[in-house]
Amino acid sequence: MIDNLRVGEGFMDNMVDLRSCSIEELENLSLELGEKKFRGKQLFAWIHKGIESIHNMANLPKDFKVKLNQVSYINNMDILKILESKLDGTRKYLIVLKDGNIIESVLMKYKHGNTVCISTQVGCKMGCSFCASTVDGVKRNLTSGEIIGQVLTIQNDIGQRISNVVLMGSGEPLDNYEEVIKFLETVNSPLGLNISMRNITLSTCGIIPKLLDLAHRNLQITLAISLHAPNDVLRNRIMPINRVYNIEKLLDICKKYIKKTNRRVTFEYSLIRGFNDKREHAIELSEKLKGILCHVNLIPLNEVKESGLKGSKRERVYEFQKILKKNGIDVTVRRELGSDIDASCGQLRKGYIESMRK
Ligand code: SF4
Structure with a gap:
């Protein structure tokens, strides 16, 4: 045994x-x-x-x-570094695993409780061009113990309960499916951290066979889809996964997911200056999402220097939001937390590894 x-x-x-x-x-x-x-x-x-x-x-x-x-x-982890935002108390953690690999997790303090954003892999192989986590590819999957270890490590550090979890750090959760499912079952256990499935968000770029399996499990988590473009031409350019599972297939599986779980799906849309933030893109997106039980989360892009992509100006973000709203789409602009510390996913880890190489 x-x-x-x-x-x-x-x-x-x-x-x-x-x-x-x-x-x-x-x-x-x-x-x-x-x-x-x-x-x-x-x-x-x-x-x-x-x-x-x-x-x-x-x-x-x-x-x-x-x-x-x-x-x-016990697979304890060491905290290598913490960056704390002076603006809102957001804390970014660089954590060392037992084999020396480094991962990144974030604590965000909201009125409704403490939320952690955690990683599921060391790096990521999905190649989204706006993301720092994927620049060096994937090193390995995290075990369920290492995924839950991030929650325990941060909880121990602050001496307060973590009530919400988002799987939105480095890694594609559905590319490490078995360990992520085990993590979800473990973190939800009343004998353990007892975090409700409804307080857990899983973000994915859309690996369809795994999404189908996830729908059948009917876990009641919040599913967030990294969409970031209103059509295949644009999405192909920034998200290689779209060449395998295009938007039509993705939206089709989302409808099945909603039917099975009765849960609203969130679509994440990072606004990239001059690329996917035009009026016609907002109209096209509204048409694609019409009739789907969903919510759109507009994200002002955090710049990653390798990609050369820039975030849209504030006015453009609100203009985009206005068009979606007018077309009956439920939409919010994500609050920027920790904007005075290395903000976007994977950037802190990447910066640290680069400084070690010098
Ligand atoms: S956005 Fe997510 S799936 Fe895409 S490269 Fe970054 S971590 Fe991977």
Whole structure:
């Protein structure tokens, strides 16, 4: 059984990564180590309280802790750097994984609670031209324990509960599907962090077979689609995935998703100066989305120097919003948080890695 449990990739081989285990897997591990099954639930509760040492699990027998230490570990992460916005308290974290890889997570403080934006891969292979996360490609997938570890690490750091999660950091969540699904089930567990599915947003560029599977799971999360263009000609130029799954196929699967889950879908649209922000683009987008239970989130683009793309001016953003509204589309402009710190997804990590290479 221990051999079948997920372990970290290339490090601590043959040791069980406790943060990546479900309750059932921890119950089986307890039985295998000669303990009662209920110890698995206790173990799960400790792990998801954010405890960083098996030794400190107060209600577990001493000899069980000794055995646990021999076969398993807690995949703790170190905070390398924190940048805090003086404007709104947004905190960007650079986090080091056990194998030395670096990922980025963000804490945003809203009136309705603390939200974290977390990564699902080290880098990303999807190649969207406006995104810093993809400049060096993907290094590896994160395990479910490393995805949940970001929430636990930040929660421990601020000493406050995290109530909302957005999977919108580095990586394409549906390109690491199994681990992301395990993460969703784990973070939602009442014995663990107990974060409601409705408080979780998963953002994807649109890998259709996985979206179909996700619809069938009917998880009640919020699905956010990175759309960023009103037609295939433009989307092909900035998002390579569109050559495989074009807008028509994407909107078709979104309709199926809505029918199955009864949940409104969000479309993310980054406004790029002179590229996708014209009046005719807003009209075309309105026509495409007409009749779909959806919401459009307009994002003033954060510049990534490699791409040369620039964000639209404020007036253009509001003009675009006005046209969508007039055409009956529910639309908001995303509030810019942390604009005084390295703001866009993947930029902080990239900047850090570059400075290390110099
Ligand atoms: S926008 Fe998302 S899917 Fe596209 S490259 Fe960046 S992280 Fe990957």
